[in-house]
Amino acid sequence: MKIKVLYLASLREQLGKSGEDLEIPAATSTVAGLRALLMARGGAWQAALAQGRALRVAVNQEMAQPATPVKPGDEIAFFPPVTGG
Amino acid sequence: MGVRIQTKDFDAGAEIAALRRNNPKIGAVASFIGVCRDANEGTAVTKMTLEHYPGMTEKALEKIVAEAKARWDVMEVLVVHRVGELKPTDQIVLVVVTGAHRGEAFAACEFIMDYLKTRAPFWKKEETPQGARWVEARASDDEAAQRWEPPKSSAA
Numbered sequence: 001m002k003i004k005v006l007y008l009a010s011l012r013e014q015l016g017k018s019g020e021d022l023e024i025p026a027a028t029s030t031v032a033g034l035r036a037l038l039m040a041r042g043g044a045w046q047a048a049l050a051q052g053r054a055l056r057v058a059v060n061q062e063m064a065q066p067a068t069p070v071k072p073g074d075e076i077a078f079f080p081p082v083t084g085g
Numbered sequence: 086m087g088v089r090i091q092t093k094d095f096d097a098g099a100e101i102a103a104l105r106r107n108n109p110k111i112g113a114v115a116s117f118i119g120v121c122r123d124a125n126e127g128t129a130v131t132k133m134t135l136e137h138y139p140g141m142t143e144k145a146l147e148k149i150v151a152e153a154k155a156r157w158d159v160m161e162v163l164v165v166h167r168v169g170e171l172k173p174t175d176q177i178v179l180v181v182v183t184g185a186h187r188g189e190a191f192a193a194c195e196f197i198m199d200y201l202k203t204r205a206p207f208w209k210k211e212e213t214p215q216g217a218r219w220v221e222a223r224a225s226d227d228e229a230a231q232r233w234e235p236p237k238s239s240a241a
Contacts, residue, residue: 062141
């Protein structure tokens with residue numbers, strides 16, 4: 001299935017990329033599954049998305065959890081904890 | 086009521102006057118302004134860049150404002166947050182809440198700021214004499230937001 005992935009703030013800098021359109025296996029049906037898929041790229045991906053790194057994920061611009069489903073056409077954003085205000 | 090993200094500065098007096106205009110029911114106006122400091126974590130800060138997630142930012146702020154209006158008896162709410170490059174002494178964020186009485190207006194204003202700090206997708210990058218660095222989220226901000234969580238039900 002096709003999805004859109006965004007990388008924001010410090011994560012964008014670590015990955016050298018602000019986002020991409022991805023074709024992922026239909027079996028990758030959750031946020032945790034997508035994170036594992038991206039980590040498998042190794043290098044900066046493995047390091048920046050590693051478990052234990054403070055990371056937030058939004059699906060279609062709503063805060064999500066590891067078990068949140070990923071569906072065709074979704075916009076999934078990975079970013080560090082927020083620091084506005 | 087409204088939520089605005091903008092690069093330009095804001096005039097709190099003008100914003101409050103617009104919010105209060107022709108409303109004789111308002112008896113209290115509570116407001117908060119967040120300002121850019123010249124130091125953080127013991128290091129000088131010469132400027133900062135505020136980034137956000139367009140689309141999600143507005144939705145997140147609108148949800149926070151809606152929750153505040155549901156929890157407290159307030160009238161108008163305005164949130165203005167700047168993005169882009171800011172220097173020490175520059176204004177960053179404005180929250181204004183109007184209501185009949187001060188207690189509800191104060192509480193709603195503080196709640197909105199605490200939730201904004203932990204739930205709205207903004208990120209600060211600071212320029213320091215040692216180079217640029219992303220601001221780290223603070224545990225104290227999470228604790229401030231948790232104060233407003235409803236008490237956990239002990240029912241089985």
